[in-house]
Amino acid sequence: MLLAFIFAGLNLSAQNASFGIKGGLNYGATGEYESVGDASGDFMASFEDGESKTGFHAGLFAQFELLGIFIQPELLYTQLNTEYSTFDYKLSKIDAPVLVGLNILGPLNIKAGPSFQYILDNKAEGGGIQIEDVENDITVGYQLGAGLNLGRLGFDLRYEGAFSENTAFGLNETAAEEFTLDSRPSQWILSVSYAL
Template sequence: MKKLLILALILTSVGASAQSASFGIKGGLNYGATGEYESFSQVSGDFVSSFEDGEDKTGFHAGMFAQFELLGIFIQPELMYTELNTEYRTFDYKLSKIDAPVLLGLNVLGPLNIKAGPSFQYILDNKIEGSDLEIEKVEKDITVGYQLGLGFDIGRLGFDLRHEGSFQDNFAKGGDIASDSGFQIDSRPSQWILSVSYAL
């Protein structure tokens, strides 16, 4: 909570000193996958494990943003609801979360800009579909990744293409203790994000 209050104070001070400020709504599609799926079991007293990468699938996101500009440099905090889908060999993994990226951007050529920064992720729900496997909540409710990409503004409309990655793993586990078998999935995504925004 203290970190969130400090962040809010910083953004408020930036907004107060900004030459221009805008607020708006945005949404779009994301294409990618969560991290590695590891399954393990005990065979003749030894643990045997196998690993599988998920197949990229399309999800969506929607939310709001603010942008505070000073001398051609801007800071853009966002609050987004995101749904991710990842296909593994025997099931689909569904993840819903709140993303709060805080991006530093630079206007480089006319309507073109570049931006990058940390992205805070808060997991709302995760579940497995198409299988009898049951999964627990993720180990950490909040993790930090990064986003970087290009933007293109035409009047009130904006278009963004970004890549999101992670700084740390965040596993969700499941399995059957009685049979000494189980699995874990890294919930942090690697994905491309395509967004359309409208400044109010």
């Protein structure tokens, strides 16, 4: 009886599984830029919050649904851009969110869950800035939002945040000062998906 229940559940899950592609735009910024001193060792701290810019993401998703609740794992390439006063910061990463969702009204749904991130590259453009690798290549954040499914086409709006800092260290050659940069993402994500 137990085996029959398990096989029936697996069959139902397979019937309610979908796979597809997705992509879109993200709008946000990384964390605070903090200068921590100059080459002579004198301390002269200054702080600056980055300004949000538009980036993009693209990848694959799967969705497994049972009784109105679904699990949606994704694998995405994401580029996040941030503008500081003297340079632009670009962060490239692989995102693997695992979201749990609930169909609430017709085609509308809500979803939330952890987002695992692997940092591929971080670099500065302009301003004589040299940045080292981030402190942790793998981090965990979160995503939450809402979606609309119209047949095979889906639209999502989510917010992504991080649980802890992920510092990158660097040198501003123009000002001869060392600095730290909090590479945590804080962004809005707008996606379009298509189930195959």
